[in-house]
Amino acid sequence: MHIHVLGSAAGGGFPQWNCHCHNCKGLRNGSINAKARTQSSICISPDGENWVLFNTSPDILTQLAAFEPLQPSRQLRDTGISAIVFMDSQIDHTAGLLMLREGCPHQVYCTDMVYEDLTTGFPVFTMLTHWNGGVQRHAIPVVEELAPHKDSNGSFTIEQVPTLKFTAYPLLSKAPPYSPHRHNPHPGDNIGIQVEDTRTGKTLFYAPGLGQIEPHILEVMQKSDCLLVDGTFWREDEMAWSGVGAKTAAAMGHLPQSGPEGMLAVLASLPKKQRQILIHINNTNPILDEDSDECTEVECAGVEIAFDGMDITL
Secondary structure (H helix, E strand, O other): OEEEEEEOEOOOOEOOOOOOOHHHHHHHHOOOOOOOEOEOEEEEEOOOOOEEEEOOOOOHHHHHHOOHHHOOOOOOOOOOEEEEEOOOOOHHHHHHHHHHHHHOOEEEEEOHHHHHHOOOOOOHHHHHHHOOOOEEEEEOOEOOOOOOOOHHHHEEOOOOOOOEEEEEEEOOOOOOOOOOOOOOOOOOOOEEEEEEEOOOOOEEEEEOOOOOOOHHHHHHHHOOOEEEEEOOOOOOOHHHHOOOOOOOOHHHOOOOOOOOOOHHHHHHOOOOOOEEEEEOEOOOOHHHOOOOHHHHHHHHOOOEEOOOOOEEEO
16 A cells, blocks of 8 residues: 655645745745645555545645656546545535546545535535536444444445545544534534555555544554544644644544643553554744754654655655
């Protein structure tokens, strides 16, 4: 199974276009050792030719231009994208679908909750019906929270990549502000997905929006060969600490890396043989500065920090 990181930053990218925080300023003027990053997205393939795209960020055209396997090459107009999977309905994960309108109809997989949002509050699917019928939507079943062993409840396959098995797990999270059920959370508003290569048995768990690690999620993480998980914030009060906002990490649906119950502490309790990678990194996060103490702490823990263009093979 081939995994390619198209974008590794949180919403707004890095540097964020309107941000003059320490990191964004430092990247622009060269005073910190850091890499520019586009908004979070990955793609996965069993053969290097047929790819499943996870999320369509507003930076999708830049990401496609940087990754040749997704570009047209087999016929006059085509793409290496066989299907698109949405983890949630947030703007920074879905708005890029509008940029792919010329390729409609797309095979799109999402939960019922995400489908509701993308046909009402942020009606991307509805808008795209004017381009060759828009999307061909496939429902993602979600594993019951208290019965993660019941794979039949949450596993699905994609015709173009039959050797990969996908299992979706609900994450505690709020729907976006424009969602009709913003204040009434449902399973499926935000998911983590385990992808298994049935030929090798190797597994990836992808959860860029992981705010709380419930027992059923911890169990999946323990059994996965590679983790690509939420790296948004270093600290709970990071927005206030960096001077750009007041919301806490928890209020925004993210688990910070630091602290006794933070992501690094959780990862330290997991099998040492697995590969652990942080993705969806906010522009304020000090781990973006490769010379920072925080970046060193992450590396010393054996945890990797995703970057645009990163390749992983399982």
